[in-house]
Amino acid sequence: MRISYRVAHFLLFILISAGVSYAYLFLPTTYQDLDDKLRDFLFIARGVAPVGDDIVIVDIDEKSLYEIGQWPWERNLVAKMIQNLSNAGAGIIGLDIVFSEEDKTSPHRFANQFNSTQTLANHDLTLANTIRDTPTILGYIFNFDKTFNSDRSTLPSIPAIFIEKNMPYGKYLLEPNGVLSNLKSIQISAYSSGFINNVSDASGSIRSIPLVMRYDGSLYPSLAFEMFRIASDAKKITIDYSPNGISRIRAGTIEIPTDRNGRMYLNHRGPAKTFNYLCASDIVNNKFDPKSVEGKFVLIGTSAYGLMDLRTNPFDNVIPGIEIHATLIDNLIHQDMLLRPDWIEIVELAMIVSLSGIVVLGLSLLPPSLLFTGFVALFGAVGYLNYYLLFEHHIIINLFFMVLVLVISIISALALSYFFENKQKKQVKKKFAQKVSQQVMDDLLSDEGYDALKVHELEVTIFFSDIRSFTTISEKLGSPERVVAFLNEYMTVMAEPIIQSHGTIDKFIGDAIMAYWNAPNRVENHADMAVQSALQELSLREPLSEKFYAQFGITLDFGIGLNTGIVTVGDIGSQGRSDYTVIGDSVNLASRLEGLCKYYHVRLIISEFTFKALKSTYVVREIDIVRVKGKTEPVRIYEVMSEGIASEALQAELESFHTALSLYRKAMFKEALERLESLENQSPHPLYSLYSERCRKLRDAGVEEFDGVYEFHEK
Numbered sequence: 001m002r003i004s005y006r007v008a009h010f011l012l013f014i015l016i017s018a019g020v021s022y023a024y025l026f027l028p029t030t031y032q033d034l035d036d037k038l039r040d041f042l043f044i045a046r047g048v049a050p051v052g053d054d055i056v057i058v059d060i061d062e063k064s065l066y067e068i069g070q071w072p073w074e075r076n077l078v079a080k081m082i083q084n085l086s087n088a089g090a091g092i093i094g095l096d097i098v099f100s101e102e103d104k105t106s107p108h109r110f111a112n113q114f115n116s117t118q119t120l121a122n123h124d125l126t127l128a129n130t131i132r133d134t135p136t137i138l139g140y141i142f143n144f145d146k147t148f149n150s151d152r153s154t155l156p157s158i159p160a161i162f163i164e165k166n167m168p169y170g171k172y173l174l175e176p177n178g179v180l181s182n183l184k185s186i187q188i189s190a191y192s193s194g195f196i197n198n199v200s201d202a203s204g205s206i207r208s209i210p211l212v213m214r215y216d217g218s219l220y221p222s223l224a225f226e227m228f229r230i231a232s233d234a235k236k237i238t239i240d241y242s243p244n245g246i247s248r249i250r251a252g253t254i255e256i257p258t259d260r261n262g263r264m265y266l267n268h269r270g271p272a273k274t275f276n277y278l279c280a281s282d283i284v285n286n287k288f289d290p291k292s293v294e295g296k297f298v299l300i301g302t303s304a305y306g307l308m309d310l311r312t313n314p315f316d317n318v319i320p321g322i323e324i325h326a327t328l329i330d331n332l333i334h335q336d337m338l339l340r341p342d343w344i345e346i347v348e349l350a351m352i353v354s355l356s357g358i359v360v361l362g363l364s365l366l367p368p369s370l371l372f373t374g375f376v377a378l379f380g381a382v383g384y385l386n387y388y389l390l391f392e393h394h395i396i397i398n399l400f401f402m403v404l405v406l407v408i409s410i411i412s413a414l415a416l417s418y419f420f421e422n423k424q425k426k427q428v429k430k431k432f433a434q435k436v437s438q439q440v441m442d443d444l445l446s447d448e449g450y451d452a453l454k455v456h457e458l459e460v461t462i463f464f465s466d467i468r469s470f471t472t473i474s475e476k477l478g479s480p481e482r483v484v485a486f487l488n489e490y491m492t493v494m495a496e497p498i499i500q501s502h503g504t505i506d507k508f509i510g511d512a513i514m515a516y517w518n519a520p521n522r523v524e525n526h527a528d529m530a531v532q533s534a535l536q537e538l539s540l541r542e543p544l545s546e547k548f549y550a551q552f553g554i555t556l557d558f559g560i561g562l563n564t565g566i567v568t569v570g571d572i573g574s575q576g577r578s579d580y581t582v583i584g585d586s587v588n589l590a591s592r593l594e595g596l597c598k599y600y601h602v603r604l605i606i607s608e609f610t611f612k613a614l615k616s617t618y619v620v621r622e623i624d625i626v627r628v629k630g631k632t633e634p635v636r637i638y639e640v641m642s643e644g645i646a647s648e649a650l651q652a653e654l655e656s657f658h659t660a661l662s663l664y665r666k667a668m669f670k671e672a673l674e675r676l677e678s679l680e681n682q683s684p685h686p687l688y689s690l691y692s693e694r695c696r697k698l699r700d701a702g703v704e705e706f707d708g709v710y711e712f713h714e715k
Contacts (some may be wrong), residue, residue, distance in 0.1 A: 005420050008416055008420070009360050009361055009364065009365070009413070009416065010360075010361065012360050012412055012413065012416055013356055013357055013360040013361055013409075016356045016360065016405065016408055016409050016412060017352060017353045017356045017357070017405075019408075020352050020356070020401060020404060020405045020408065021349055021352055021353070023401070023404075024348065024349065024352060024398070024401045025345075025349075031400050031401070031404075032201070033201065033203050034400045035398050035399055035400035035401070036201060036203065036205065036207055037203065038399045038400055038403065039314075039386075039390070039396070039399055040205075040314035042383075042386060042387050042390055042391075042399075043268055043314040043315065044314060044315065045387065046387070046391055047270075048269065048270035048271070048274060048315070049267070049268075049269045049270060050269075051269050051270075051274055051275055051276075051326075051330055052330055052333055052334060053276070053296075054296055054297055054329075054330070054333055055275055055276065055296060055297045055298075055299065055326045055329055055330055055333075056090075056275075056276045056277075056278055056292060056293050056296050056297070056298050056299070057275050057276065057277050057278070057298075057299050057300075057301065057320075057322050057323065057326055058081070058085070058277075058278050058279075058280050058283055058298060058299065058300045058301075059277050059278065059279060059280055059301065059302065059303050059320070059322070060280040060300070060301065060302035060303075060304060061277075061279060061280065061302070061303050061304055062304050062305075063279050063281060064279055064280040064281035064284075064304075065304055067281040067285075068280075068281050068284060071302070071304070072103075074103060074105045074106070074123050075099070075103040075106065075123035075124050075126060075127040076121065076123045076126045076127070077284055078097075078099075078127055079123070079126045079127040079129075079130035079131075080284055081280060081283045081284045081300070082127075082130050082131065082134055082136055082300075083130050083134065084283050084284070084286050084288075085134075085283060085293055085298055086130075086133075086134035086135065086136075087290075088288070088290035088292075088293045088294060089290060089293065089294035089295060090135065090293045090294070090295075090296060090298045091135065091231065091294075091295045091296050091297060091298070092135045092136075092137065092227050092230060092231050092297055092298070093134060093135055093136040093137065093298045093299075093300065094136075094137045094139065094194070094223050094224070094227045094297070094298070094299045094300070094325065095136065095137065095138055095139045095223075095300050096139050096196050096223065096299060096300060096301035096302075096309070096321065096322045096325060097139060097300060097301070097302075098139055098140055098141055098180060098181070098182060098196070099124075099127065099182045099183055099186050100153075100180055100181065100182060100183065101183070102124055102183060103123040103124050103127075105123065106121070106122055106123040106124060107120035107121045107122075107123075108120045108121060108122040108123075124183055124185055124186060125185060127186060128183075128185045128186045128188075128189035129189065131186060131189045131190050132189040132190070132191075135191070136190060136191075137190065137191070137192050137193060137194060137223060137226055137227050137230065138156070138182055138186070138187065138190040138192075138193040138194075139193065139194060139195070139196035139223045140153075140156060140179060140180060140181040140182060140187075140193055140194075140195055140196065141179070141180040141181075141195065141196060141197060142174075142176035142178070142179055142180075142195045142197050142213055142215060142220075143176055143177060143178040143179065143180055144174075144176050144177055145177060145178070153178070153179045153180055153181040154181050154182070154183075154184040154187045154188065155179065155181065155215075155216070155218075156181060156187060156190070156192070156193035156220065157188070157192075157193075158192055158193070158219075158220060158221065158226070159191065159192055160192075160221070160226075160229060160234075160235060160236065160237050161235060161236045161237070162212075162218075162219040162236075162237050162238075162239070163236060163237070163238045163239065164219075164238075164239045164241065165238060165239065165240050165241060166240065166241045166242070167239075167241050168241055168243055168245075170245075171214075172241070172245040172246050172260055172261050172262065173210075173212060173213055173214040173219070173239075173246070173261065173262050174199070174210050174213045174214070174261060174262070175213065175214045175215065176213060176215055179195075179215060181193075191230075192226055192230060193223070193226070194220070194221050194222050194223030194224065194225065194226035194227065195213060195220060195221075195222055195223065196222070196223045196321075196325070197210070197213075197222070198311055198321050198324050198325075199263075200311070200312070203312075204312055205311075205312045205313060205314065206266070206311050206312065206313055206324050207265065207266060207313075207314075208259065208263040208264060208265045208266060209222060209224070209263060209264055209266065209324065209325075209328050210222060210261065210262055210263045210264075211225045211249050211256065211258060211262055211263070211264050212225070212237065212239065212249060212262050213262075219237070219239075221237065222325075222328070223325055224325040224326075224328040224329045224332075225251070225328065225332070227297060227329060228251065228328075228329055228332045228333070229251045229252075231297065232251055232252055232254060233252070234251040234252030234253075234254065235252065236250075236251075236252060237249065237250070237251055238250040239262065242342055244260055244342065245259075245260025245261065246258050246259070246260055246261065246262045247260075247342060249262060249264075254332070254335075256332065256337065257337065257339030257340075257341070258339075259340065264328065264331070264337050265337060265338035265339065265340070265396060266313075266324070266327050266328060266331060266337070266338065267327075267331050267336050267337055267338050267394060268313050268314055268315060268327060269327055269330065270315050270316075271313075271315040271316035271319065272303070272316050272318060272319040272320060272323065273303075273323075274323065275323055275326045275330075276292070277303075278292060278293070280300070297326075297329050299322050299325055299326055299329075300322075301320060301321060301322025301325075302320065302322070303320040303322070309321040309322070311323075311324055313327075336394055337394065338390070338394050338395075338396050339394055339395060339396065340395070340396045341395065344395070344396075344397065347397070348397060348398050348401065348402075351397075351402060352401060352402070352405045355378070355382070355402060355405050355406055355409065356405050356408075356409045358378065359375075359378065359406060359409035359410055359413055360409050360412070360413045362374075363375060363378065363410075363413070364410075364413035364414070364416070364417055375410055378406065379403075379406060382399075382402050382403070382406065383399075385397075386399050386402070454570055454571070455568065455569070455570030455571065455572065456568075456569060456570060457566055457567070457568055457569070458518065458519055458566070458567065458569050459518065459564065459565065459566050459567075460516045460517060460518045460519050460526065460564070460565075460567050460569065460582060460586075461516060461517045461518065461526045461527045461529070461530040461562060461563070461564045461610060461613070462514070462515075462516045462562065462563050462564075462565075462567070462582065462586060462587050462590035463498070463503065463513070463514065463515040463516060463517075463530055463533070463534065463560065463561075463562055463590065464512065464513070464514055464560070464561045464562075464590050464591045464593070464594035465494065465512060465513045465534075465537070465558055465559065465560045465561075465594060466511060466512045466558060466559055466594055466595070467490070467511040467512075467556070467557070467558045468557040468558055468559065468598065469557070470510070470511040473486070473554050476552075476553065476554055477552055477554070482552065486548065486552055486554075487511060489548075490511075490544070490548075490556070491508055491513065493540055493544055494513055494537055494540075495513070497533040497534075497536040497537050497540075498513075498515045498533050500533075501517070501529040501530070501532060501533040501536075502517065502521070502523045502529060503515045503516065503517045503523075503529065503530065503533060504516055504517070504519060504520065506581050506582065507579075507581070512594075514591075516567075516569075516582050517529050517530050519567075519569045519582060520569070520580065525615050525616075526564075526613075527562075527564050527610050527613035527614050527615075528613075528614055528615050528616050530562050530564075530610070531562065531604075531606065531610070531614065531616075531618065531640055531643075532616075532643065534560045534562060534604050534640070535604070535640065535642065535643060537560065538560070538603055538604060541556060541557070541558065541603075544556055545557070557603075558603065559594050559595075559597025559598060559602070559603055559604070559605070560594060560597065560603060560604045560605070561590050561591065561592070561593030561594030561595070561596070561597065561604075561605050561606075562590060562593065562604070562605070562606040562607070562610050563586055563587075563589045563590035563593055563606070563607040563609060563610055564586070564607065564609045564610040564613045565584070565585070565586030565589070565607075565609055566584065566586060567582040567583060567584040567586050567587055568582065568583050568584050569581075569582045585631070586609075588630060588631075589607060589628065589631065589635065590607075592628035592629065592630075592631075592712075593605045593606070593607060593628075593637060596626065596628075596637065596712070599690075599712075600623055600624070600639070600686075600687055600690065601685070601686035601687055601690070602623065602639045602687065604639060604640050604641075605623065605637050605638070605639055606637070606638050606639075606640055607635050607636075607637055607638075608635060608636035608637070608638070609635075611636075611638050616643065617643070617644060617645060618640050618641075618642065618643050618644070619640070619641040619642045619643070619644065619645070619646040619650065619654075620638050620639065620640055620641065621638065621639045621641060621654055621657065621658075622636065622637075622638050622639075622658060622661060623637045623638060623639050623687070624636075624637055624710055625637075625665070625708050625709045625710070626709065626710050626711070626712060627709055627710070627711040627712065628712050629712055629713060629714060634709040653679065653682070653683050656675060656678070656679055657675075657676075657679060657687075657688070659675060660672045660675035660676050660679065660691065661691070663675065664691060664694070664695060664708065665706070665707075665708030666706075666708075667698070667703060667704055667705065667706040669695040669696075669698045669699040669703070670695075670699055672691070672695050673692055673695040673696065673699065676688050676691050676692045676695065677692060680692065694710075
């Protein structure tokens with residue numbers, strides 16, 4: 001069953017749309033990492049985004065370690081740093097640090113060790129009291145290792161009400177296996193706490209942060225989220241569920257869109273040190289401007305390489321983990337966090353189908369000159385749409401599947417077009433093979449044959465053949481169907497010798513055939529090729545005639561005319577429709593020579609130009625010097641009887657005729673007639689009778705001056 005070009009494209013559109021949609025619905029996590037990496041390029045294209053002046057990072061950096069000493073510092077120094085920030089009016093202080101072990105440098109430990117009764121300072125207690133008296137929020141770590149032992153950890157107390165609405169069956173919030181919290185004395189002193197886990201994706205980059213986790217049946221917020229909740233004076237945290245999981249988390253009246261597991265997508269601001277940084281040692285030594293922290297979110301963390309709190313985001317492979325918390329708070333303050341609405345999957349599926357349709361049913365049907373431009377424009381449009389939605393409306397669209405469907409559609413559509421073009425090319429070759437040889441066809445279809453169709457002048461050998469008494473044959477055949485059947489079989493047999501000898505069939509004109517050699521491709525010894533092709537056709541005449549007589553009750557005879565000369569060759573015609581052909585006087589002469597076959601009662605006539613171009617040996621009989629209709633210059637014409645050398649008897653006959661022909665042209669009609677009559681008695685031929693009749697008329701007319709040229713006034 002043959003499928004049309006458009007139907008094939010429609011089926012391809014259905015196949016691609018269904019296949020990519022299936023992959024989108026059932027294999028989304030497999031390709032999530034690739035989608036994230038593509039989106040990273042959009043962040044890079046956007047560049048660094050301005051951050052608010054509401055967040056300050058106190059950095060335990062290399063300078064701080066150099067000035068104060070290696071980490072961990074004595075707890076009284078940490079307490080001093082927090083107290084200095086509080087005294088400067090810091091709005092809220094968050095610690096991206098966990099104090100899970102006792103301070104081994106605390107003086108009271110030495111008193112206990114040496115059984116001293118003297119009361120010495122307890123640095124852990126000092127820190128606990130400072131945390132209690134300042135707006136400080138502690139950090140702790142949830143652990144997902146099943147072998148983790150959290151018996152020594154004290155669960156933090158969260159001064160907020162958690163509400164879960166429309167909770168479906170199933171687990172959506174992350175559920176750790178253990179917790180690494182602060183010393184009990186420190187933990188219980190804090191107003192609130194938050195986990196400081198930064199959960200990276202499969203590529204190791206931080207693109208989202210869980211706002212809430214469930215541990216031991218209770219809910220706990222992240223450090224950054226808890227700091228924002230307290231600063232917003234929100235008393236409740238509400239988790240709204242949809243059938244697919246969590247849809248949003250609310251802190252009071254502020255709505256935060258999340259993924260189904262309660263993770264907020266980060267709208268990254270830039271590479272490391274995008275936020276305002278203060279050196280921790282300067283804070284400890286009180287060498288900072290209080291206005292730099294007054295009323296602000298202050299996060300205390302580290303960027304020192306040795307402390308290993310380094311992460312990755314789209315802008316930077318090495319970014320302090322504290323900046324991830326800062327980014328989340330900044331997103332919450334400006335309410336420009338990224339989101340994937342519940343309805344986005346329907347939109348993405350529609351885009352997959354639409355993009356496939358645009359490419360397969362639209363762009364692939366464009367002309368080649370517009371095809372590449374269309375593809376580039378479509379890729380650009382998809383990229384810009386994702387960019388616009390991401391940074392203007394903060395909506396995440398799955399870019400990977402958009403690119404995937406475009407690439408698959410483009411490659412598949414081009415492959416299908418190539419298949420049909422190749423199929424069409426084969427059909428053209430098959431059709432062309434009926435007019436030229438395989439070698440000529442292959443050369444023309446190659447790059448080297450591109451110039452062959454340009455109009456130019458060239459020497460060719462032109463062939464014309466025509467069936468004798470075709471009108472009578474048509475009448476005898478009767479129905480048009482029988483006439484067409486007769487012609488199709490005749491043309492098929494006659495075309496084969498032309499094609500095999502590297503000739504080009506120009507056209508079939510009713511019962512006539514026009515062909516030529518040496519165009520569009522060069523043919524060595526094209527005159528010989530044409531003559532040999534004509535002789536082969538003549539050799540097929542008798543068996544074909546017998547077949548036609550048995551099939552149709554008719555006999556077959558035809559004449560062939562050949563001429564060699566300069567012609568105009570190329571693609572000739574109107575702007576909308578043209579044909580590769582040859583034109584010129586040489587073509588007209590070949591046509592006239594074919595018509596003379598009937599007059600001279602021969603089947604193959606060549607001009608003197610073809611005769612002079614022959615390289616092989618043939619049995620040739622000179623026929624006449626004629627001036628055909630439409631020509632002023634006379635032309636010597638010949639009959640080619642066969643290839644090779646004539647027998648002795650035939651050679652003698654030809655020499656006798658040529659002698660008579662010479663006498664005729666010298667106006668020695670009596671002598672010529674005697675020889676012609678002798679030839680008629682020995683080897684009767686209509687040609688001899690024709691010349692005998694001419695000699696008698698010219699003799700009886702008393703013609704004495706004669707140029708030997710016979711002029712035809714009809715075609």
